[in-house]
Amino acid sequence: MTYVSKPEIHHPLLKVNEIGLNRRNYEGSVSTLCAGCGHDSVSAAIVQACSELSIPPHRFLKISGIGCSSKTPSYFLGNSHGFNSVHGRMPSVATGANLANRDMYCVGVSGDGDSASIGLGQFAHIVRRKINMLYIVDNNGTYGLTKGQFSATNDLGSTSKKGAPTLYSPIDMVSIALQIGAGFVARSFSGDKRQLVPLIKAGIMHKGFAFIDVISPCVLFNNHAGSTKSYDYVREHTEHVIDADVVLPHEEITVDYEPGTSESVNMPDGSRLHLNKLSNDYDPFDRVKALSHVQEAQERGEVVTGLLYVSRDPHDCHEILDTTDIPLNALEESVLCPGAGKLADLNQSFR
Amino acid sequence: MKATNILDPNYFHKVVDCQWACPAHTPVPEYIRLVAQQRYTEAYMINWDSNVFPGILGRTCDRPCEPACRRVRTEEKPVAICRLKRVAADHKGDITAFLPRVPVEKNGKKIALLGAGPASLAVARDLLPFGYEIDMFDQASAGGGMMRSQIPAFRLPADVLDEEVDLILNMGVNTHFDYEITSMQAMLDMNYDAYFVGTGAPRGRDLDIPGRTEVDEHISIGIDWLSSVAFGHTTNISGKVIVMGGGNTAMDCCRTSTRLGAESVTVVVRSAFEVMKASDWEKEDAMNEDIPIINNRPPKEFIHENGKLKGVLFECVTPVEENGRLKYVPSDEPDVFIEADHILMAIGQENHCPWIERDIGIEFDKWDCPILDEDTLQSTNPEIFFGGDSALGPENIIWASAHAHTAAISMHLFCQGRNVKGERPPEGVNLISQKMGIHEWSYDAEHDPSIRHIVPHAHKEASLKNIKVEVELGFDEKLGFDEAQRCLNCDVQTVFTDQLCIECDACVDICPMDCISFIDNAEESSMRPALMAPATNLEQDLYVSGHLETGRVMVKDEDVCLHCGLCAERCPTNAWDMQKSVIHIPQMGSYAE
Numbered sequence: 001m002t003y004v005s006k007p008e009i010h011h012p013l014l015k016v017n018e019i020g021l022n023r024r025n026y027e028g029s030v031s032t033l034c035a036g037c038g039h040d041s042v043s044a045a046i047v048q049a050c051s052e053l054s055i056p057p058h059r060f061l062k063i064s065g066i067g068c069s070s071k072t073p074s075y076f077l078g079n080s081h082g083f084n085s086v087h088g089r090m091p092s093v094a095t096g097a098n099l100a101n102r103d104m105y106c107v108g109v110s111g112d113g114d115s116a117s118i119g120l121g122q123f124a125h126i127v128r129r130k131i132n133m134l135y136i137v138d139n140n141g142t143y144g145l146t147k148g149q150f151s152a153t154n155d156l157g158s159t160s161k162k163g164a165p166t167l168y169s170p171i172d173m174v175s176i177a178l179q180i181g182a183g184f185v186a187r188s189f190s191g192d193k194r195q196l197v198p199l200i201k202a203g204i205m206h207k208g209f210a211f212i213d214v215i216s217p218c219v220l221f222n223n224h225a226g227s228t229k230s231y232d233y234v235r236e237h238t239e240h241v242i243d244a245d246v247v248l249p250h251e252e253i254t255v256d257y258e259p260g261t262s263e264s265v266n267m268p269d270g271s272r273l274h275l276n277k278l279s280n281d282y283d284p285f286d287r288v289k290a291l292s293h294v295q296e297a298q299e300r301g302e303v304v305t306g307l308l309y310v311s312r313d314p315h316d317c318h319e320i321l322d323t324t325d326i327p328l329n330a331l332e333e334s335v336l337c338p339g340a341g342k343l344a345d346l347n348q349s350f351r
Numbered sequence: 352m353k354a355t356n357i358l359d360p361n362y363f364h365k366v367v368d369c370q371w372a373c374p375a376h377t378p379v380p381e382y383i384r385l386v387a388q389q390r391y392t393e394a395y396m397i398n399w400d401s402n403v404f405p406g407i408l409g410r411t412c413d414r415p416c417e418p419a420c421r422r423v424r425t426e427e428k429p430v431a432i433c434r435l436k437r438v439a440a441d442h443k444g445d446i447t448a449f450l451p452r453v454p455v456e457k458n459g460k461k462i463a464l465l466g467a468g469p470a471s472l473a474v475a476r477d478l479l480p481f482g483y484e485i486d487m488f489d490q491a492s493a494g495g496g497m498m499r500s501q502i503p504a505f506r507l508p509a510d511v512l513d514e515e516v517d518l519i520l521n522m523g524v525n526t527h528f529d530y531e532i533t534s535m536q537a538m539l540d541m542n543y544d545a546y547f548v549g550t551g552a553p554r555g556r557d558l559d560i561p562g563r564t565e566v567d568e569h570i571s572i573g574i575d576w577l578s579s580v581a582f583g584h585t586t587n588i589s590g591k592v593i594v595m596g597g598g599n600t601a602m603d604c605c606r607t608s609t610r611l612g613a614e615s616v617t618v619v620v621r622s623a624f625e626v627m628k629a630s631d632w633e634k635e636d637a638m639n640e641d642i643p644i645i646n647n648r649p650p651k652e653f654i655h656e657n658g659k660l661k662g663v664l665f666e667c668v669t670p671v672e673e674n675g676r677l678k679y680v681p682s683d684e685p686d687v688f689i690e691a692d693h694i695l696m697a698i699g700q701e702n703h704c705p706w707i708e709r710d711i712g713i714e715f716d717k718w719d720c721p722i723l724d725e726d727t728l729q730s731t732n733p734e735i736f737f738g739g740d741s742a743l744g745p746e747n748i749i750w751a752s753a754h755a756h757t758a759a760i761s762m763h764l765f766c767q768g769r770n771v772k773g774e775r776p777p778e779g780v781n782l783i784s785q786k787m788g789i790h791e792w793s794y795d796a797e798h799d800p801s802i803r804h805i806v807p808h809a810h811k812e813a814s815l816k817n818i819k820v821e822v823e824l825g826f827d828e829k830l831g832f833d834e835a836q837r838c839l840n841c842d843v844q845t846v847f848t849d850q851l852c853i854e855c856d857a858c859v860d861i862c863p864m865d866c867i868s869f870i871d872n873a874e875e876s877s878m879r880p881a882l883m884a885p886a887t888n889l890e891q892d893l894y895v896s897g898h899l900e901t902g903r904v905m906v907k908d909e910d911v912c913l914h915c916g917l918c919a920e921r922c923p924t925n926a927w928d929m930q931k932s933v934i935h936i937p938q939m940g941s942y943a944e
């Protein structure tokens with residue numbers, strides 16, 4: 001909680017993006033989370049990503065469940081649309097919103113409690129349905145908001161602040177997303193914006209369902225020695241496999257990569273997803289191998305980060321359901337509600 | 352880069368831009384906070400300790416602090432530092448209890464101060480509390496030097512001047528007024544233990560162009576004319592007046608002429624408007640009084656008819672930039688003639704002490720300035736010290752105070768038989784945490800976005816009629832408070848403790864000015880462009896931590912930090928703390944502590 005309010009004034013050299021906004025214009029209200037919470041860094045990364053993508057805030061939808069993590073949509077993109085749903089139910093609301101207005105950039109932020117416990121069923125189905133959104137889990141291995149109970153993602157043996165070990169084996173959200181068929185799966189760390197910001201940009205631009213599991217330490221309840229979700233533990237046990245970045249249609253790739261280590265994939269809006277391999281034998285287009293790589297690493301207590309899987313041929317719910325190209329709110333009433341006659345015809349067609 | 356040594360007194364001193372720029376290093380934010388708290392007497396005394404003439408300087412200071420103010424970089428207009436000094440002076444209570452005590456029993460050393468301007472007065476103030484016997488000599492009949500003889504009453508009322516001059520004289524100075532010094536040797540014969548030369552730079556420059564001698568009676572040297580106005584010898588000026596020159600003296604001459612009844616007044620300057628020596632606010636004030644300023648017109652000839660001045664012929668030039676400097680080339684326009692009945696020549700001043708014999712051990716350089724040790728202001732004759740305008744050429748009152756502090760220490764060490772250069776009191780810095788509790792700071796950290804408040808002026812018609820009517824009215828308490836709120840408290844420093852940081856990025860994310868970065872250490876030149884915001888202002892330091900857990904370092908660009916304390920508010924481990932830096936500037940007072 002911060003009492004000095006963040007002033008509007010900004011650095012005199014702060015850049016403006018293509019639509020004339022600067023990064024600060026993408027902030028929300030000042031966070032009420034504990035100072036040092038990883039979730040705030042994730043919000044800052046979303047702010048930076050949206051600013052770099054020049055997303056018009058009025059076309060941005062932020063959506064969440066319940067938890068410290070789910071509070072964070074208040075702290076970014078203050079001038080956009082948002083919905084703070086009930087615990088574990090963000091996927092349902094996101095699905096409805098997505099179907100109603102396909103023109104929105106949709107980002108969901110949830111927690112490991114919100115998505116891996118009460119909302120696990122909802123999570124599995126939104127992955128299946130390939131809702132066109134970026135789904136972020138701020139994963140701190142604990143229920144921060146309700147004062148630090150172990151969550152379902154906490155590793156077996158990882159201890160509480162007072163030393164009690166976790167008794168159950170963990171649910172790995174990345175493995176579930178890979179297994180159920182998400183088109184874009186990544187893991188990152190709130191303390192590494194250099195990796196996280198490009199991943200968020202790529203996830204937002206991805207067609208279909210994109211998932212990022214962001215390890216985001218809870219400074220209050222799960223950042224001690226003995227925790228496997230602390231700043232120190234994550235930093236010491238990270239294997240960084242693929243760096244991703246979005247190259248917008250008008251931009252050029254400026255970084256020089258070693259030959260054979262980088263590749264570009266075209267994205268629907270004309271931008272390219274640029275991948276840089278940091279680990280030689282990792283193939284980000286192979287879902288099955290990705291799954292086994294992640295699980296093997298987990299056995300060793302290692303955390304694999306980066307873009308873990310991306311489909312070369314992604315699909316989304318609109319394609320699967322063959323929905324109208326025009327968002328429902330832009331359809332004329334006569335088209336949206338074609339009347340009793342049409343309904344009768346439809347019913348007739350099922351007889 | 353090497354980790355920053357924040358215990359080096361200069362490091363945080365430099366961050367307090369105003370204090371750093373002030374020749375006397377007045378702790379500006381400290382007194383501004385006191386003004387905001389209506390603790391005017393304490394605010395006044397902080398000033399008095401540093402710069403000796405707060406009431407006078409609050410009206411007349413050249414204010415090198417203001418262009419340096421951080422607010423110029425974060426927003427646009429500096430805090431009205433100078434006018435807040437005046438608020439402290441205007442609203443202070445009885446200061447008697449705070450004044451240093453002057454011992455009745457003297458220490459046996461006698462000092463002669465030559466001149467009674469601000470430099471000599473400040474030396475007297477510094478040395479009297481240590482038991483020195485002080486004799487002050489001046490040809491004028493009162494103390495104050497050019498503050499009395501030059502600065503017009505509409506900028507500096509007599510009562511304000513008298514109060515601060517008398518305060519020092521009443522500490523026990525033996526004054527010898529109406530005493531013209533005609534020989535330095537004669538002074539040396541009086542056997543003082545040390546001498547301070549504070550006789551100013553009393554000679555106004557003249558201009559040798561055709562017609563000069565013929566029209567002599569229509570020409571006055573600006574500073575001589577101003578002093579004859581100040582002493583009541585000149586009470587009016589008639590006809591059309593041309594003021595030649597673009598410095599502050601020119602501005603005082605033109606504004607005084609207007610008040611003394613000139614039919615018209617025109618300022619003509621050889622250089623461009625932007626590079627005129629006069630301060631912006633002096634130019635503004637003159638223009639607000641409807642005085643035209645004509646630039647890029649070097650004078651060519653005084654035109655006269657049988658010794659009766661008709662006017663001046665000026666050449667027309669155009670400034671062109673060459674290697675960052677302005678050069679003037681003749682323009683195509685024909686020469687211009689401007690009618691005049693009287694000319695005031697305000698084209699500069701110089702040192703001039705014909706009464707100092709050249710064979711008594713004081714060496715002079717080719718500009719006729721004494722050769723001095725810059726750190727001690729000791730001349731080549733070890734018992735003679737210089738300060739103020741007589742030392743390094745015409746400057747201003749605040750420089751005179753600063754010199755006085757330096758010279759006073761030197762004279763003290765000299766009189767005590769100690770090493771004048773090697774035994775000076777050291778500079779120092781104390782850091783005091785401002786944290787009072789969770790989310791509680793002992794200063795008002797919140798950034799105030801308001802723009803600089805304008806100082807109210809006296810009614811123009813009334814002030815143009817009477818030279819004694821002060822033009823600026825000063826801030827009242829309300830405006831003073833509002834303006835004080837604009838101060839960014841640059842002396843409340845962001846202090847970083849490497850060992851505490853867990854590299855959570857919270858400070859980076861909250862900082863409104865993108866000051867903080869965590870990056871791999873490198874050379875300064877490659878780090879500067881790679882920070883959260885490029886650090887393009889090379890005059891402002893980077894604060895670099897030691898290596899952190901990840902091998903990176905914390906780098907903070909001091910340039911546009913608001914000292915808002917948000918980084919410290921958001922840091923979970925108190926790796927950032929807001930600590931007030933108290934800079935110890937060597938002064939005679941250092942010996943009293």
Ligand SMILES: Cc1cc2nc3c(=O)[nH]c(=O)nc-3n(C[C@H](O)[C@H](O)[C@H](O)COP(=O)(O)OP(=O)(O)OC[C@H]3O[C@@H](n4cnc5c(N)ncnc54)[C@H](O)[C@@H]3O)c2cc1C
Binds near residue numbers: 533553603
């Ligand atoms: C027109 C004008 C306006 C100015 N306005 C400002 C301003 O607004 N703000 C500012 O900060 N500065 C201003 N200044 C500059 C400022 O007045 C001087 O820098 C300052 O007064 C220098 O102080 P000083 O003690 O060195 O010498 P001075 O103030 O010049 O005092 C020297 C004293 O020595 C005496 N003296 C000299 N020779 C002899 C001798 N042979 N025998 C006996 N006595 C002698 C003189 O009578 C004088 O009293 C202005 C200057 C001028 C000319």
Ligand SMILES: Cc1ncc(C[n+]2csc(CCOP(=O)(O)OP(=O)(O)O)c2C)c(N)n1
Binds near residue numbers: 069
């Ligand atoms: C239906 C329902 N059940 C239980 C709760 C209590 N509750 C609030 S937040 C939370 C867990 C939050 O954990 P997580 O999603 O990991 O968020 P974090 O605070 O750790 O970011 C629980 C169990 C609730 N709000 N609603």
Ligand code: SF4
Binds near residue numbers: 032069140
């Ligand atoms: S309790 Fe934990 S998760 Fe919640 S705000 Fe505090 S640090 Fe963040």
Ligand code: SF4
Binds near residue numbers: 845863864867914916
């Ligand atoms: S005080 Fe801290 S948060 Fe505020 S501007 Fe300075 S570095 Fe940034």
Ligand code: SF4
Binds near residue numbers: 036854
């Ligand atoms: S907020 Fe504190 S602990 Fe976190 S990075 Fe900044 S200084 Fe380090």
Ligand SMILES: [Mg+2]
Binds near residue numbers: 067069113140141142
């Ligand atoms: Mg959690």
